[in-house]
Amino acid sequence: MTNFHISFGTEVADALRDGRPVVALESTIVSHGLPRPDNLLVARQIEQAVRDAGAVPATIGMIAGELIVGLDDAQLTRLATTDGVAKLSVRDLAVAAATGADGATTVAATSAVAASAGIGVFATGGLGGVHREAAQTFDESADLVTLARTPITVVCAGVKSILDVGATLERLETLGVGVVGYRTRRFPGFYLTDGGFDLDWSVESPEQVADVLIARERQGGHHGGLVVAHPLPADEQLDPALHDRTLADGLARLARDGVTGKAVTPFLLAHFHSATEGASLAVNVRIILRNADLAARIAVAAVTRRVAV
Template sequence: MRGRRQGSVRVVPDSNFDTSDEVRSALNAGAPVVALESTIISHGLPRPDNLRVAREIEQTVRDNGAVPATIGMVAGRLCVGLDDDALTTLATSDDVVKLSIRDLAVAAARGVDGATTVASTSAVAAAAGISVFATGGLGGVHREAAQTFDESADLTTLAGAPIVVVCAGVKSILDVGATLERLETLGVGVVGYRTTRFPGFFVTDSGFEVDWKLDSPEQIADAWRSHMAFGVSPAALVVANPLPEDQQLDRDLHDRVLAEGLNIIERDHITGKDVTPVLLEHFHTATEGASLATNVRIILANAALAAQIAVAASREQRR
């Protein structure tokens, strides 16, 4: 059975995913669904907090009127809508592999347990017909990328994945300006939610502006409807949702810990997909858990907004 295309992402037959009954029913009914990544569960948060937070994220989506669809791989099968047993496996197993989009096929063939990144979650969600995705922060262009060519697959994947991505900007370990330039080049739309300042994950303002500000979930849903109706671009729409200033990580503490973390990365020659987990662990340790609390606030706020956008989009679609 052949799939159909949605933008440049091929919407594959349901048999290629293990889609939960709840998610499948919601999609068939045109009800609001929010995709969630699983790397935050396995690699982004320390144990045992990760499983508790994973459940809180899903509950936040439900509390705001949508169905959560956490995406991951269990024994080589992509799952769109993990049950609690699968969430527990990805949260507690030592053998969970971090899966970007290039890793999916090999991981499936090897029958592994894997956690999907922003890139792979976006692609799988769009292929499954889900139009809204909540995450913490995007990957992007790494510092000194002019020499290393180190750039996250998140960027090029979002150029071909028609999905709304709610995030707190990009992680401050990255070259934020270069990341925004790449998003523009790739045709990925970026809007600020009630702000014209692009957030820097742990901090409210990265120092860079965005061109567009939208002030409600309904405005975002309307912009997304127009984007899809035009049919001229297969790219995502990034919704940058900053934390309020009184909820961000203390700025002086952030800058000091970031400088320390970057020195560790350089000293230990850490590269590629290993950079982010190492830096996040350093933040957690050096801030004595303050960064973890901020990280949790970020993802819960983004999950709530994503659900509200999905509800508004579903309502608009039914009119």
């Protein structure tokens, strides 16, 4: 695992030193994933959800070239309210540090930095994945390759339904990334409870996930990441008919406007927010808060299980 030059927030440093449960959180959702001023409010709610479940939140980001695990509220506010915050994947971290940038870490960068810092559980909304038309564009999120080489557990609501969900699951299998459903044998589709694909494994409790993590450690750590797919309850998902109409219209707009590469996901998410009159944003917030709670309970169970054995 790469050793990054990391500064730690006081609360996180103390928790890691004392062996208390810590949950990593990304900052891209703060700077790029949610509109202002909701982004800062939700970022604080996410951290509080982790605390309420008994763990310490470690939101990861870059301030003036300094990579920080455990942003304080002033730093979080800076990333949430400042224009021009860079979106940082793993490949961007060194350049951003050398140029003194403010940056928000993606799932890939957050996973890599968290694992390097000794944090084993990470909560996010949805993974990146294989984009539609990837056979022509080769457009695939760095999240997948990073998880293949990073021993971290990611609690998410599957992959964003704007992606090619089936191809993403195939890539995760090829890359050796474990995927388990949380109380389900169906892979969730982010806004949707059911993304349309079966899963081989499911777990029923935070303690069972913790047992998987301990088993992985006992096997010598010869594993990459583990995805814990945590679906929304059916009565909290985005209306499926509205979802399908909005997605079809968004994909047509992509083709019409020639949007490609890194611009695709923010374009489609903004379209969902506008076309659903904010309903998709409300679903997005429910997803991340539920995942933060579950990730914290997994982290607590892992610490308790390790002490017991």
